[in-house]
Amino acid sequence: MISPTFPMCARAMRLAGALALAIAALTVPQAAIAADAPPKVAVDADGTVHVPAMAVPVSSMLSPEAKQYMADHLHDMQNPEKVKQVAGVPVFMEPYLAEARAAFATTMREHRIGGVRVFDYAPKAGIAPRNARRVLINLHGGGFMGCFPGCAELEAIPVAALGKVRVVSVDYRQGPDHTFPAASEDVALVYRELLKSHRPEQIGIYGCSAGGMLTGMSLAWFQKHGLPRPGAAGIFCAGLTSSSNGFGGDADYMTAAVGEARPAPAWPTTTPPTWTALPYFKDADPKDPLVSPGSSDAVLRLFPPTLILTATRGFELSSAVKTHTRLVALGVPAELHVWEGLFHGFFYKPDMPESREAYAVIVKFFDRNLAR
Incomplete structure (x- = not known):
């Protein structure tokens, strides 16, 4: 006692x-x-x-698979051989493509829609009856400088298989050989052709990184050229603002090191700061809503229901949050989903619980918002 x-x-x-x-x-x-x-x-x-030098461990909230993925990604980003592209596929993505093809049974038909090359995906098990008249347009990532078909496959295959829906991935024109508005024109050509066989509310459009930016730009382009609004949109790994270092805001300085293993950029020395370093936008006006739809409330107000995906180490985080805030303020039905401890385009690796969570969010969002 x-x-x-x-x-x-x-x-x-x-x-x-x-x-x-x-x-x-x-x-x-x-x-x-x-x-x-x-x-x-x-x-x-x-x-x-x-901020003084500090060590940032991998988030304790991640799954074991994601912890290993995070460490592998950071090392890959520091290896010049890993980030090289071979036939449109970054070397570090090659095992992710193998995972996607093994996990998700799809068929792919390469052809042209409206004169534009596309990869047309469908689940091998067949399209679900509720999706018989639905179609998704995918706009791949890659900084408007490549990653087709690498990024396209990783964005389209899981969604087509899990959603039991047709996904058309567009091989739009990119820089440096092409400049704005080439990509928007290509997307519009595909969209116009699909409108001949689908009602606009049956069509969804989405993309990651540059493809997320292009999704917003395409919606603005449709408005400008009298095309009807699609049923729903997905802006993934992106927002509707940009900067010379990424997408702008705090994330330019707070996520580069912990998400991409690169030092934070120097403080802007030009007035106004350079708005983007992407050659696709050479001579483009950042105040043009067709280039930066986030700069125009009039354009944003006419967006369809929009899904935004990002992560706490994604260099697009600030832009994604800002885009969501503005859409909600303008009365647009918008969702923002943020994954803890992960980075730009994290769901490109299919064999991970967090990626499966993202796929489920995407599939459910389009299923809720597209007409049947």
């Missing part, structure tokens, strides 16, 4: 210990204390924060 005097004794012992530490501290040279003190965060008059 514990003595009733134990709590009082324990408190007394703790107090004595604290006093002893305080007395000892008085005898320690102040230089030693300063040497052991953690570095301070410095703040400039304009609010710029200087």
Whole structure:
């Protein structure tokens, strides 16, 4: 049995210990204390924060598969051989493509729609009856400089198989050989042709990274050229703003290192700052809503229901949040889903619980919002 005097004794012992530490501290040279003190965060008059060097571990909230994936991705991004593209497929994506083809049974037909080359996917098990008149247009990522068919396959195959729906991935024109508005024109050609066999509310459009940007740009292009609004849109791994370092906002500085293993960019030295470094947008006006639909409330107000996907280490995080906030303020039905601890385009690896979560969100969103 514990003595009733134990709590009082324990408190007394703790107090004595604290006093002893305080007395000892008085005898320690102040230089030693300063040497052991953690570095301070410095703040400039304009609010710029200087963060001292720090270590950021992989998030404890990730699945075991995602933890390993995160570590592998960070190392891959520092290996020049891994980021090279071979026939439109970045080397680091090759095992992800193998996973996708093994896990999701689809057929693919390469042909042209409206004169534009497409990869046309369907589930091997057949399209679900509820999706017989539905179709999704996929706009692949790659910085408007490649990744077809690599990114296209990883964005289209899981959705086609799990959603039991047709997915048309567009091989739109890219930089540096082509510049704005070539890609928007190609998407519109495909969309016009699909409108001959589908009602607009039966058509969805989505993409990741550059494809997410192009999704918003295409919606603006449709408005400008009198094309009806599609039934739903998905802006993934992207937002509707941009900068010379990514998509703009805090994420340009806060996620580059922990998400992509690259140092944060230098503070902009031009006034106004360079709005993008992508050659596709050479000579394009960032104030043009067809280039930056996020700059126009009039354009955003006419968007269909929109799904936005990002992650806490995605360099598009700030833009995705800003885009969602603006759409909601304008009365557009919009959803924002953010995955903890992951990075730009994280769901390209199919064999991971978090990727399966993202696929489920995508499939359910289009199923809810497209007409049957």
